[in-house]
Amino acid sequence: MNKVNKMIILGDSARYDLCNYGNYNTDNFLSGKLPGIYNATAGNGVCIPLFKVIMTNKCSNDCRYCVNHGGNQFNRVEFTPEELTSIFLDYYNTRLVEGLFLSSGIPKDVDVSMENMVEVARKLRMDHEYNGYIHLKILPGTSYDLLKRAMSLADRVSVNIEAATPDGLEELSTTKTFNNDIIRRMKWIKRLRKKDENLAPSGQSTQFIIGATNETDTDILKCANWLVKKLDINRSYFSPFNSMKNTPLENHCEPHPKRTSRLYQADHLIQSYGFSLDELVFEEDGNMKLDMDPKYSAALKKDMFPVEINSASYKELLRVPGIGKISARRIIESRKINFTFKTMEDLKKIGVNIGRAEIFVKLQSSYQKTF
Template structure:
């Protein structure tokens, strides 16, 4: 099998991994004779600090795997066509694509060959060859196989800009049902090892800027949505614990995609894509808006609404705390007003130092007034009985029913 055939198989097999982004890399620009950079002026399309993707060669080292995860097309019991790259072939493809200006870096994952350490050795070899032999200074994201040795994790972080170990499913019982070779505890130990080395690297560089960096873009993970009956409350609860314990940059949510000849315990259809989108919105609220999991997905409603975004759903459940006076309320309460994001709130706080905030001020800030007015008080507006209206959802829903692309852009910018 030639390299082109392998690439067709292994690039297609990599499409199920959503945790592919370039964000926050600080690797120095390549010296004379080197290749690539992750700085803004040295890559083709730039990157954004909130994790949006740049162009990467996204590929598996191999889709052979000794595990039998029922949700995975590459499980050992699957009859999918198999292929395997050598480290040198991946290096050659990366350099060739980079020179043609197709990509800014490499995202490399793999099925588990023989065991975690053997697989990690192969992936680390790819990164080592790129960095040391070919002076490649572009972006590299390596997937860490849970259970790999600390020594190999240390080597991976030396060469890669970002590391990620996939949590896969939100609960231990989910894994026991569908992927008994894996466990949250093993993945957690791997994430803990990465986190410890990230903290250590930061402390060392505080003492000496010349100290070597360890995975400067941090670590991320992925959870599959809809493969099990676990509600959104469980998914968000697991994500919140990962952010808190391991300082993850991002948790990526990937809607389950049915695969041929799948286990009868798996659903026959993918979940609605809007569910994946609502999880991203809720994730943003947890990280930047001060919401708790129990507020967004309470026991009486453990799944997020598919009709309205999580912040609006919370506001509709908690009408007693509204309307919020934009000229008096603290920042943490302003962040809970539908239609007002972090940047908007900070601008409102600056405006009210000089004069009372009015609807005209909000219009200049491009606040969606149709959505926000029922929940706010300004110098020239009070909603009176609007909050008690039985048709409040219909009044605000048109402004919240954006296309997925528009909503995703709003979520990334923080205007929720």
């Protein structure tokens, strides 16, 4: 099979690995012209086209959600490291992409598959003096030395956790173990980065599949929070489960389209706004409401409201729907120069969404109307 046909198959197979929040773009792929290009959004909001592909769709693992699972019968293809390097450079040198995101199926020995991925990164860095972005997936069960070599070549690495609990992962695959193949590798990455900051300098991330098991939002957020605190995971991606034909889960329900957005919002409140898990509102089934964002739900539950804008602490301001980090800082700064907020218009001018904030705030001890 020629390289273009392989790209069409293996570029498409990479689409479910998320490398940015909720924004994988397959437009280019669907045009049938440029397989493997996906737009990722960097931390500063800038959109970066990445070359995202798997080395091979040959795999002996039995992940029940994945079309490449070993029990499936179809023609499998693979790239050699030389082929993949040359295709990537073609894309890169014509400015179609600005970075590489590489993963792989595991036909037999995990280290052989990982070695092939590392060889692509080595060729790019050493033989072609490529200094751009490389994100390497660390395959579950990769050996310590190989993992370290991958980290010495990649900007970012990630081990996909897939499930929030050992039982959840057991439901999805009998060939990957939660504690050994995944958590242990994450711990190695953390330890290696502590020893040498040049190893995977952009850190490690992971991905959960949402809705493939009965795991609740509480399970998922607890695990994501634990990963940040204990293993220095700097980003968790929540990939909605897709029921694919010819997989054991082809008849399994897909999650509500809003579920992953709610998880991202809740995770953001925990990681960036300092919310504790206990502040969030979960229904009896352990999931969050879908028809209301988690910050608004949490505010309705709290008895701290309304807060007086002219005296509330930064932490209290951050809990008001409609007030973000920037507007909370502006409120504090304005108060330092003895500015008194008297009307909702004053809040609007510094960026507060007054429609959301209105019922949760007081100005000079009184509720104010937005009109």
